[in-house]
Amino acid sequence: MYQYDQYDQSIVDARVEEFRDQVKRRLDGHMTEDQFKPLRLMNGLYLQLHAYMLRVAVPYGTLSSRQMRMLGHVARKYDRGYGHFTTRQNLQFNWIKLEDAPDILAELATVEMHAIQTSGNCIRNISSDQFAGAAADEVTDPRPWAELLRQWSTFHPEFTYLPRKFKIAVIAAPEDRAAMRLHDIGIELLKKDGVLGAKIFVGGGMGRTPMIAHEIRDFVTADELLSYLEACLRVYNRYGRRDNIYKARIKILLHELGPDEYRRQVEEEFTHVKTLGIDPPVAELERISAFFAPPEFETGLSEDVDRSDPDFAVWLDQNVKAHKQPGYAIVNISLKPVGGIPGDASADQIDVMAELGERYSFDELRVTHAQNIVLPHVRKADLYAVWQKLTDTGLAEANLDLISDIIACPGLDYCSLANARSIPLAQKIAERFRDLDRQRDLGELKLKISGCINACGHHHAGHIGILGVDKKGKENYQLSLGGSGAEDVSLAKITGPGFDEDGVVDAIERVTDRFVQVREPGERFLDTYRRVGFETFKEAIYG
Amino acid sequence: MDNLLRFRDDEAHDEPAITLDSFLDGQTNAGAVRLEAGDDARALLPSLGQLALVEVSFPTFRDGRGFSAARILREAGYQGELRAAGDVLVDQIPHMRRCGFDSFAPQAPVDAETLKRSLDRYPTPYQRAADPAVPVWKLRHG
Amino acid sequence: MKLLTGNDLVTGDVTWWTGEGWSRHVEDACDVGDRGEGLAKAEEGARRVNVPYVIDAVETPEGPRPAHIKDRIRALGPTVRPDLTLKPADPEAGSWVI
Numbered sequence: 001m002y003q004y005d006q007y008d009q010s011i012v013d014a015r016v017e018e019f020r021d022q023v024k025r026r027l028d029g030h031m032t033e034d035q036f037k038p039l040r041l042m043n044g045l046y047l048q049l050h051a052y053m054l055r056v057a058v059p060y061g062t063l064s065s066r067q068m069r070m071l072g073h074v075a076r077k078y079d080r081g082y083g084h085f086t087t088r089q090n091l092q093f094n095w096i097k098l099e100d101a102p103d104i105l106a107e108l109a110t111v112e113m114h115a116i117q118t119s120g121n122c123i124r125n126i127s128s129d130q131f132a133g134a135a136a137d138e139v140t141d142p143r144p145w146a147e148l149l150r151q152w153s154t155f156h157p158e159f160t161y162l163p164r165k166f167k168i169a170v171i172a173a174p175e176d177r178a179a180m181r182l183h184d185i186g187i188e189l190l191k192k193d194g195v196l197g198a199k200i201f202v203g204g205g206m207g208r209t210p211m212i213a214h215e216i217r218d219f220v221t222a223d224e225l226l227s228y229l230e231a232c233l234r235v236y237n238r239y240g241r242r243d244n245i246y247k248a249r250i251k252i253l254l255h256e257l258g259p260d261e262y263r264r265q266v267e268e269e270f271t272h273v274k275t276l277g278i279d280p281p282v283a284e285l286e287r288i289s290a291f292f293a294p295p296e297f298e299t300g301l302s303e304d305v306d307r308s309d310p311d312f313a314v315w316l317d318q319n320v321k322a323h324k325q326p327g328y329a330i331v332n333i334s335l336k337p338v339g340g341i342p343g344d345a346s347a348d349q350i351d352v353m354a355e356l357g358e359r360y361s362f363d364e365l366r367v368t369h370a371q372n373i374v375l376p377h378v379r380k381a382d383l384y385a386v387w388q389k390l391t392d393t394g395l396a397e398a399n400l401d402l403i404s405d406i407i408a409c410p411g412l413d414y415c416s417l418a419n420a421r422s423i424p425l426a427q428k429i430a431e432r433f434r435d436l437d438r439q440r441d442l443g444e445l446k447l448k449i450s451g452c453i454n455a456c457g458h459h460h461a462g463h464i465g466i467l468g469v470d471k472k473g474k475e476n477y478q479l480s481l482g483g484s485g486a487e488d489v490s491l492a493k494i495t496g497p498g499f500d501e502d503g504v505v506d507a508i509e510r511v512t513d514r515f516v517q518v519r520e521p522g523e524r525f526l527d528t529y530r531r532v533g534f535e536t537f538k539e540a541i542y543g
Numbered sequence: 544m545d546n547l548l549r550f551r552d553d554e555a556h557d558e559p560a561i562t563l564d565s566f567l568d569g570q571t572n573a574g575a576v577r578l579e580a581g582d583d584a585r586a587l588l589p590s591l592g593q594l595a596l597v598e599v600s601f602p603t604f605r606d607g608r609g610f611s612a613a614r615i616l617r618e619a620g621y622q623g624e625l626r627a628a629g630d631v632l633v634d635q636i637p638h639m640r641r642c643g644f645d646s647f648a649p650q651a652p653v654d655a656e657t658l659k660r661s662l663d664r665y666p667t668p669y670q671r672a673a674d675p676a677v678p679v680w681k682l683r684h685g
Numbered sequence: 686m687k688l689l690t691g692n693d694l695v696t697g698d699v700t701w702w703t704g705e706g707w708s709r710h711v712e713d714a715c716d717v718g719d720r721g722e723g724l725a726k727a728e729e730g731a732r733r734v735n736v737p738y739v740i741d742a743v744e745t746p747e748g749p750r751p752a753h754i755k756d757r758i759r760a761l762g763p764t765v766r767p768d769l770t771l772k773p774a775d776p777e778a779g780s781w782v783i
Contacts (some may be wrong), residue, residue: 007679014664050761051697067682096697151669161607237611278671280680413763423765
């Protein structure tokens with residue numbers, strides 16, 4: 001994976017000192033909260049319900065064991081012994097003191113980590129495919145491109161006060177594991193006539209007005225990519241709406257201009273921008289790519305795995321995915337134990353995952369947008385040992401992509417924007433469907449919960465989505481069906497009137513019962529939904 | 544203009560800046576123009592040679608349109624004074640310098656020590672912009 | 686009744702105006718009547734609190750109870766982590782929120 005050189009390190013170190021200076025000025029009274037807020041947000045520091053929250057960037061979801069251990073260390077020393085992995089492949093600490101934040105950043109900088117641009121109206125952490133470098137279906141490893149974009153977008157002088165936040169995802173496989181089409185800019189790497197380049201989608205997003213990104217350009221080569229993106233961003237920075245925060249995302253600009261007019265404006269700007277010499281030479285992408293060369297895989301390894309332990313066999317079938325290298329597998333560690341908090345991991349669990357990454361996965365771990373952890377390169381011969389260690393640590397839940405593998409935002413238990421709690425509802429649903437045989441019979445079923453309209457829990461992209469709202473001071477939950485964040489992207493449709501917490505759990509069960517009645521062999525819930533239609537399920541819910 | 548900060552050696556241009564509309568409506572001999580945040584900086588491109596001062600308005604520090612306006616003018620070769628005026632905060636000035644601003648009229652005074660620390664802080668930027676700073680990739684590859 | 690609440694500038698802790706100063710415990714909060722806005726301005730200016738605001742609450746035998754669930758969760762802590770609330774020894778504390 002990528003390693004900082006002196007330049008990268010000096011930039012991150014300077015950022016620590018800058019933030020130390022900013023915090024001091026705030027504490028000394030030289031800045032009001034109104035002035036300080038955008039500065040702290042651009043370093044991922046929020047004021048939430050109970051304390052400050054620090055969001056640490058995990059660029060494109062990749063981290064080393066050393067970095068993972070540092071997260072555990074910060075959790076222990078500065079927080080309350082745990083962290084929360086997010087849908088942008090980042091990690092949040094919930095109980096941070098403002099006075100400690102500069103020291104935390106200084107500690108993170110020692111392992112090449114930071115909180116730069118994890119919030120604010122700027123280009124956020126670049127997200128990517130958690131199976132990058134391991135997936136059999138990828139055209140190339142997307143992470144060198146994501147790192148190129150990370151560097152370009154870091155402290156970009158023109159695009160730090162955009163109309164609204166800006167999220168970019170990069171994938172390089174036909175299977176979309178990063179919800180690419182639901183980003184402000186989605187980039188799909190592909191080959192055209194033997195040349196690697198990028199297909200650009202613009203204007204996707206969730207929030208209160210969910211939209212699927214439009215294809216704006218079918219191909220940009222590496223040597224012009226940054227110019228093209230600058231053109232995309234410049235048109236947005238100049239013409240994106242600033243009169244209404246709810247209409248300020250680029251998706252609204254695309255909607256109002258129409259994709260053809262937006263494309264025309266971008267092309268015009270691109271013609272100009274590409275003459276300015278802002279694109280690094282291809283040698284820079286090559287330099288970065290060298291860090292992502294495949295690890296030294298052993299050859300001639302056995303493909304056999306002893307399945308005699310039935311619990312292990314279930315985990316193997318559910319959580320372990322095919323690797324491109326013979327003899328290896330991709331291990332998914334579920335952070336969704338029944339009764340747990342989706343995405344949370346204790347400092348001890350973080351340490352164990354770090355140790356497993358170091359020992360069994362070439363010192364690499366990944367964070368997924370579904371709030372799980374991946375060990376990308378595990379020898380099949382080591383799978384049983386890994387599973388045993390995970391079992392001892394409470395991390396062996398065999399529910400990947402099943403109904404209890406729920407994406408949930410922190411909701412009203414932590415978040416100052418939330419209208420309803422997400423976590424207790426996720427726990428009730430997982431409890432209702434706790435029988436793993438039943439879950440596996442239902443098959444892939446992506447359930448996603450957001451505690452407010454901002455949709456951090458990706459409910460629009462849920463096969464089953466739930467949105468928490470405030471109904472006259474009471475928590476209320478709207479159910480929606482048929483969304484997908486994958487390559488078959490679609491937006492979920494609201495079923496009808498909302499429910500209280502228990503009511504929505506019952507409604508979900510009516511949906512899954514109907515699914516079991518009407519499905520055809522081999523169909524996932526989403527397939528059946530698309531075949532039989534919305535009304536069948538609506539009728540099941542409301543009678 | 545008590546708070547005026549300039550990073551130029553020439554004398555400050557004291558002609559009052561006129562609006563873009565007035566400029567385009569015929570006051571074409573003016574040497575100073577003020578761009579509001581929503582104005583199209585490209586409308587000035589045919590007349591850059593006669594301009595000694597372009598003032599770009601920041602109605603709130605959150606409104607970042609002026610960052611693009613500055614770059615557009617510099618990319619087109621504008622050499623005159625480029626002034627950021629309005630709700631300009633000390634922590635924004637390094638970015639504004641990179642976008643081509645060389646003069647600042649913040650509505651609240653800026654602490655000189657803090658500004659100096661900010662401007663000196665980052666040794667090398669990651670990306671090319673409208674200032675002479677050499678981006679990291681150029682240092683890496685020559 | 687009206688309460689004045691905010692977060693401590695340095696630690697981020699939830700705090701409540703007691704009439705003399707700030708407490709982490711909502712039980713200590715006093716009715717600020719119509720003086721909330723003025724107090725908020727003065728206390729924020731003195732950096733003894735961050736982003737203060739006035740909320741509605743009702744008086745109960747156990748002390749003031751914020752009218753809105755968000756402020757009840759602020760007063761207690763996350764309902765999904767009783768061990769991290771202000772009442773870790775009381776397993777029923779979460780029911781106060783609902």
